[in-house]
Amino acid sequence: MKPIRMLLLCAVFTASTAAHAEIYKRVDKEGRVTYSSEPIKGAQKLKLEPLPTVPAPRMPAPRSNESKRSSEESAFPRVDKATQQRRDDKRLRILEDELASEQQALEEARTQLKVAEDTPQVYTAADGKTYRNMAKYEETVQAAQENVRMHENNLRAIQTEIDNLK
Numbered sequence: 001m002k003p004i005r006m007l008l009l010c011a012v013f014t015a016s017t018a019a020h021a022e023i024y025k026r027v028d029k030e031g032r033v034t035y036s037s038e039p040i041k042g043a044q045k046l047k048l049e050p051l052p053t054v055p056a057p058r059m060p061a062p063r064s065n066e067s068k069r070s071s072e073e074s075a076f077p078r079v080d081k082a083t084q085q086r087r088d089d090k091r092l093r094i095l096e097d098e099l100a101s102e103q104q105a106l107e108e109a110r111t112q113l114k115v116a117e118d119t120p121q122v123y124t125a126a127d128g129k130t131y132r133n134m135a136k137y138e139e140t141v142q143a144a145q146e147n148v149r150m151h152e153n154n155l156r157a158i159q160t161e162i163d164n165l166k
Contacts, residue, residue: 023048092165099158106151113144 026034026043034040079087121133121140 088165092162095158095162095165099155099162102151102154102158106148106155109144109147109151113141113148116140116144 022037023046024036024038024040024043025046026036026040028034028042034043036043039045119140121137122130123133124130
């Protein structure tokens with residue numbers, strides 16, 4: 001901890017030499033180091049060399065959006081229209097396959113939700129009576145509802161991708 005504190009203090013005091021402050025360092029009998037900008041009894045005045053400074057690099061003047069866009073486009077690799085069309089068609093087929101599989105998963109999730117809602121969770125006590133376990137029932141139904149919501153969200157996302165592609 002002491003080296004970090006010492007390093008931090010040195011950095012702060014070194015940076016403050018630009019303000020032409022005099023820095024004093026005092027080490028007491030227990031080895032604790034104290035830095036101050038005011039003279040302290042038993043302290044030594046530190047002679048710190050100013051830090052070398054480097055001017056900030058000049059930023060190029062902002063360009064208009066049109067010239068910025070054209071330079072970005074020229075740096076980006078180009079493909080011909082036929083290649084891009086093949087890529088788009090392949091992506092569309094993949095997305096349509098994902099859409100069909102997600103629709104099937106949604107139907108299965110809805111079936112599982114219906115089963116979870118229609119199946120009461122029961123247990124038999126030591127006395128032989130049957131009781132409903134509402135906490136487990138609600139937990140099962142909630143998990144099934146969350147599964148349905150997840151598949152519905154996935155369907156919306158896939159459909160959005162397909163719409164953006166067309």
